[in-house]
Amino acid sequence: MPTADEVKARIESGIPGAEAEVTSDDNVHFSARVVAAEFAGLNLVEQHRLVYAIFEDGELGGSIHALALTTETQ
Amino acid sequence: MTDQPENPLREALADAIASNEVILFMKGSPEQPMCGFSARTCAALTATETEFAAVDVLADPRIRQELSSISNWPTIPQLFVRGELVGGADIVGQMYESGELAAVLGAPATAGSEPLPEMTEPGSAPPLQIENRLG
Numbered sequence: 001m002p003t004a005d006e007v008k009a010r011i012e013s014g015i016p017g018a019e020a021e022v023t024s025d026d027n028v029h030f031s032a033r034v035v036a037a038e039f040a041g042l043n044l045v046e047q048h049r050l051v052y053a054i055f056e057d058g059e060l061g062g063s064i065h066a067l068a069l070t071t072e073t074q
Numbered sequence: 075m076t077d078q079p080e081n082p083l084r085e086a087l088a089d090a091i092a093s094n095e096v097i098l099f100m101k102g103s104p105e106q107p108m109c110g111f112s113a114r115t116c117a118a119l120t121a122t123e124t125e126f127a128a129v130d131v132l133a134d135p136r137i138r139q140e141l142s143s144i145s146n147w148p149t150i151p152q153l154f155v156r157g158e159l160v161g162g163a164d165i166v167g168q169m170y171e172s173g174e175l176a177a178v179l180g181a182p183a184t185a186g187s188e189p190l191p192e193m194t195e196p197g198s199a200p201p202l203q204i205e206n207r208l209g
Contacts, residue, residue: 044168
């Protein structure tokens with residue numbers, strides 16, 4: 001099981017320049033707020049797709065549903 | 075062979091998305107949502123006084139697979155308005171709170187001022203546990 005810090009590191013390495021705040025009470029369900037300049041000009045669907053793509057290989061127990069996500073450009 | 079689609083389910087889903095102005099793919103029904111994320115998304119639509127079509131993806135596992143292929147979106151629920159993916163539960167919730175959802179739906183500006191019910195804390199919600207087992 002990943003920790004919140006590991007999920008944060010994954011997001012920040014997957015999206016260069018991104019800053020992520022990740023919390024989890026149980027290391028199963030995560031809540032992330034991701035701020036990245038790369039999101040500029042993208043709608044929310046496109047922003048979330050960028051983050052989901054990082055976890056496509058089945059981390060987070062194989063279910064990205066376990067990640068509650070908020071994305072912002074600044 | 076235009077009358078013999080290669081993938082009838084995918085075509086039926088694409089047709090449903092195209093022919094319903096507002097359509098929500100969810101787990102369970104609006105009356106009986108089977109997942110906290112679907113329930114919250116329904117609550118946002120109901121609070122904006124929007125009529126919407128709803129499809130229960132649990133009816134057949136292939137629905138979810140084909141839908142995600144069409145939408146390039148991994149999770150359920152998925153809300154489409156006028157043929158476009160608006161988002162999943164996080165985005166719909168965020169747009170509801172900002173008033174953007176009412177604007178996209180063409181709902182009265184006063185709609186959407188009621189706070190949505192809080193999601194149960196992660197880890198303590200039985201529907202989420204079931205969700206994760208189903209993958």
